[in-house]
Amino acid sequence: MPAPAQTSRAPARPNASDLLVWYDRHRRVLPWRALPDERPDPYRVWLSEVMLQQTTIAAVKPYFSKFLDLFPDVAALAAAPEERVMSAWAGLGYYSRARNLHACAKAVAAAGGTFPDTEEGLRKLPGIGAYTAGAIAAIAFDRPAAAVDGNVERVMTRLFAIETPLPAARPEIRALTLDLVPHDRPGDFAQAVMDLGATICTPKRPACALCPWMTPCRARAEGLQEAFPRKIKKDKGVLRKGAAFVVVRAGDEAILLRTRPPEGLLGAMAEPPTSAWTPDYDPAKGLLDAPLDARWKRLPGIVKHVFTHFPLELTVFSARVAAGTAAPAGLRFTARAGLEAEPLPGVMKKVLAHALDVKAMPAAASKAETPADLATPHEREPPPRRAPIPKPPRSRPSELARIVKKPPKATRKT
């Protein structure tokens, strides 16, 4: 008697072949991805993988294109001044990635200009962690490495109905993934799992009927596909408040800026001077933190921004100072034409746009009620007021604001 065949209730183990057949038909076309008959370029693979860390494809596309223009290869990137790299990255977020990218380029250039072709070698470079090392090793060098990102975590936790919540389940996921990697097409496999996660095995309403792994999927068998991965939700953080000070100098219309410390939040990025950001900040006392003496105006409205671990509200004060005014120590005036070369993060572009908009449209600003109370609050304590706070004049983009506007988003969908 032959050994008993597995019953129809015991789903077959998922295999790479089924996924690769699907991939050959449905693979996405992406700017950094080699076509089936092309050899991947390690520089482009690396650059795209770093940009894609916690970042959507749509957001990355214009930056990837810009970086290839500005820095066509590792040597060019390594030779570039730090500030140029930070400016090119401005708006993409997680700015330590840009600093590490630059450091990594220098290390690679110093070592002869070629990337390590193993996971272990790649892992030693700045900005390359477990995922990125595996991805580059597999995609650029066809090494049988696991590249476990958020997509793969979702696919694997569903496929095997892993009850352990993230991130504790990572070692288990990694082992299961590595076990599935085929030795003939590891690079395609890595990209195939990610494509599957991005287009079929989506966080909400996954298209199981179209999935090449529907049959072996344990979560699907129970109808629980949307319940995986198990995850512990993290809190949003406490609201912090502060003031930002936008100084415009008459004559050249230059703006007062400074550079933030090289590490930490928005490290090495530029900003108009601000107060400290604290939960109990009092905007009525905002001018205590002003960078210089001037006729400050407190602008109506508030700039809101949400970081990963806390929301922020900035009250904006603005002032015009006389032509020829010198910048205080540690600060600089940057002319309007030089503004785009400044590494201004998104939140600070919001602040400048807000200040320049309001300034450019006194009619709109004065339409907000009680402008007198909003201006120069340090001169007297405004009386208690029952009237509703005027909404920020959600201004249409002015000529001035356009200068500090972020690059256009990608419009093409794939």
Added chain:
DNA sequence: AAGTCGTGGGG
């Protein structure tokens, strides 16, 4: 090892 680190889009 849990906290830190941006930003934008979609449901």
Added chain:
DNA sequence: TCCCCAAGACT
């Protein structure tokens, strides 16, 4: 509106 999440790394 709010919440989730997106090709995570570093400390």
